[in-house]
Amino acid sequence: MLRETVCADFKFKAVMILCLAGIALSGQARVLTAQDAQQSSPGSDPFDYQYSPELANVMSALSVDRYDEALALLSKLRSRTRSSNDPAFRAELEEAQKRIIRLKRAFKRVEDAAFHLRRNPDDPVANEELGLFYCVEKQDWTNGLPLLLKADNRRIRDAADLDRKRPTDPIEKAKLAVAWLRATAQERDRGVRQSFQLRGRHWYLEARPNLTRDMQISLDEEFDTIPLYADRIVIWNQHNGQAADRGTVQVVVTLLHAGRPVLRKTVALPWKPDAPSSAVVRLPRKKVDAVRVDVTKYRGASGGLGEIEVFDGSVNLAKNCSVQASGYWQQNGQYHPKHLTNGNTSGESGYWLLEDRQTGWATVDLLK
Numbered sequence: 001m002l003r004e005t006v007c008a009d010f011k012f013k014a015v016m017i018l019c020l021a022g023i024a025l026s027g028q029a030r031v032l033t034a035q036d037a038q039q040s041s042p043g044s045d046p047f048d049y050q051y052s053p054e055l056a057n058v059m060s061a062l063s064v065d066r067y068d069e070a071l072a073l074l075s076k077l078r079s080r081t082r083s084s085n086d087p088a089f090r091a092e093l094e095e096a097q098k099r100i101i102r103l104k105r106a107f108k109r110v111e112d113a114a115f116h117l118r119r120n121p122d123d124p125v126a127n128e129e130l131g132l133f134y135c136v137e138k139q140d141w142t143n144g145l146p147l148l149l150k151a152d153n154r155r156i157r158d159a160a161d162l163d164r165k166r167p168t169d170p171i172e173k174a175k176l177a178v179a180w181l182r183a184t185a186q187e188r189d190r191g192v193r194q195s196f197q198l199r200g201r202h203w204y205l206e207a208r209p210n211l212t213r214d215m216q217i218s219l220d221e222e223f224d225t226i227p228l229y230a231d232r233i234v235i236w237n238q239h240n241g242q243a244a245d246r247g248t249v250q251v252v253v254t255l256l257h258a259g260r261p262v263l264r265k266t267v268a269l270p271w272k273p274d275a276p277s278s279a280v281v282r283l284p285r286k287k288v289d290a291v292r293v294d295v296t297k298y299r300g301a302s303g304g305l306g307e308i309e310v311f312d313g314s315v316n317l318a319k320n321c322s323v324q325a326s327g328y329w330q331q332n333g334q335y336h337p338k339h340l341t342n343g344n345t346s347g348e349s350g351y352w353l354l355e356d357r358q359t360g361w362a363t364v365d366l367l368k
Contacts, residue, residue, distance in 0.1 A: 045141045046202055049314040052092060054081075058100075063140065065114075067104035074100065088280045106137045124152035131160075136195040139314040155183040163199070173207035174219065176200075181222060197226045198315050205320040208368070224367050229312050230255065230288045233281040236306035237271050238351035244273035246353065248305060250297035253281055256290040256363075271299060276306065276347045291318070292363040295354060304335065304353035307345045308364050319343055322368045326360035329353040337362045 051059055054077060061070040078093050110133045113126040120126070128151035134144030141163075148160035159179035167173050180200030187193045204223050208216060233253060240246040248269045255263040263286055270277040291310050295303040310318040318341045325337035335353035340362055344350035354360045 046319070047139050047141050047199070047315055049139055051096070052089060054089075055092070055096060058096065062100060062103070063143075065107055067100055067107065070100050071097070071104075091280070091282060103138055106133060109133075122150060124150055128152045128156065131156075132192055135199075136191050139195075141199075153183070155179070155185065159183045159196070159199075163203075167203075170207040170210035173203045174211060174215065177202075177204035177207065177219070177223070194227075198312070198317075201226055202315075202319070208320075220368070228288055228317055228366050229285050230291070230310050230317065231283055231285045231313070232311040233283065233291065234278050234307075234309040234311070235267060235269060235281070235293060236276060236278045236309070236345045236347060237269050238304050238306040238347040238353070239271065239273050240300075240304070240351075240353065241348050246298070246300040246302050246304060247271040248295050248298050248303040250295075251305075252294040252296055254292040254294070255283070255286055255288045256292060257287050258289065262286050262288065266296075272347075276345050278306075278345070285312075289366050290363055291366070292361055294361040295359050298354070298359070302329070302354045302356050302358060303360070304329075304351055305340060305362065306347040306351045307343070308340045308362070309345075310364065310366065317366050318364050322365045323352075323362055324365070325352065325362040327355055327358070329355055340364065 049059070055074075058070050058073045058077065061067075061073060074093065074097055078097075081089065081093070084090060110130050113129040113133075116123060116126045117130060127147045127149075131144045131147030131151055134140045134147065138144070145160050145164050148156050149164065151157050151160065159176070159182070162172075162176040162179050165172075167176055177200040180196045180203070184193045184196045187196070201223055204219060208219075211219070233255075235251060235253065237247050249271070251267050251269055253265050253267055254261050263283060265281055267279050267281055269279050288310070291308065293305065293308055295305070297303070308318055308323075309316045320343075321341045323337040323340045328337055329335045335351065337352045339350040340352050341364060342350055352362060
C-alpha cells in the first residue's frame with residue numbers, strides 16, 4: 001500500500017546521499033552516450049502520447065485544445081479506413097475517440113483558469129490548475145511543465161524547475177526523481193499523486209544503473225512502493241537485422257503481481273523482413289509488477305523480440321527496466337535481453353535473440 005506522504009527520514013536520507021554523491025562525482029568527467037542524448041532531447045518528452053502517423057492531424061488539433069476539430073478529423077479518418085483489415089488500427093481509432101471526448105469534458109473544468117491566464121499569466125493558482133490538467137489528464141508535459149513552474153505549490157514548482165532542465169547526469173536525475181516524490185506529500189488527488197510518482201519513477205530508472213549500490217538500496221525502498229497498473233502491452237518483433245532470417249510467430253504474455261499470474265494471453269506476432277512489426281495486447285487495467293513473455297513459436301533459425309512495452313495510459317512502465325531471460329544467442333551481448341526495454345523498436349538493432357532452434361522466455365521486472 002503506497003504511503004500518501006514521503007516520510008521525513010526518507011527525504012533527509014535520500015537528499016543527503018544524493019548531495020554527497022554529487023560532491024564525490026563532481027570531479028569526474030562523464031561522457032554522454034547516444035542514448036543519453038536521445039533521452040534528453042529537448043524536442044520530445046518521455047511521456048509523449050504515441051500514435052500512428054495517420055493520426056498526426058488529429059493529434060495536432062488536440063495538442064492546442066481544439067477538441068471539436070480533433071473529433072471531426074477523426075471521424076473523417078474513420079470513414080476513410082472503415083474497410084481496413086487492420087484490427088489494431090481500428091482499435092487505436094476507437095481509443096483515440098474515447099480519449100478526445102474524455103479530455104474535452106475535462107478541459108471544460110479548467111477553461112476559467114485558461115481564460116484567467118490570458119489576463120494574468122503569472123497567477124499561481126490558475127497556472128497550477130491548468131498545468132495539472134496538461135500533465136495529469138492530458139499527459140502533455142511539454143505544455144504542462146511551464147505552467148507548473150508558476151504553480152502555487154512550492155514542491156511542484158521545484159520539481160518542474162528541475163524537470164525542465166532535462167538532466168543528463170545520473171545524480172541530477174535521481175534528485176529530480178526524489179523531487180517528484182516530495183511533490184506528492186499531502187496530495188489527496190489520486191490522479192495527481194500517481195502522475196507525479198510515475199514521473200519520478202521514470203527519472204529514477206534512468207539514473208539507477210549509474211548510482212552507487214548504497215544509493216540504490218536507499219531509493220529502491222521508496223520507489224518500489226509505487227503501485228503500477230497496465231492497460232496495454234506492445235510486443236515488438238525482430239528480424240535479425242540485414243539477415244532477416246529469424247523472428248517470432250507466437251508468444252504467451254503473462255502479467256504478474258507479487259509473483260502470481262493475474263492474466264495470461266496467447267498472441268500471434270506479425271513479422272516483416274525489413275521493417276518493425278508489433279502486436280498490441282489491450283487489457284482491463286491490472287495491477288502489475290512484472291511481465292513475462294514466452295516465445296512459443298518462431299520462424300527461421302530462432303525467435304527473439306525487439307522490445308516489450310507496458311503502458312498505463314501514455315506512460316511506458318517498462319522503459320529502462322531490468323530484464324531476465326532463459327538465455328540469449330551464444331552469450332553475445334549484442335543480443336542480450338536488456339535490449340528489450342531500451343526504447344529501440346526497429347527490430348534491426350538492439351534486440352533479444354534466442355539460441356538456435358530453441359524457444360524461451362523473458363521477464364521484465366517493473367520494479368527495477
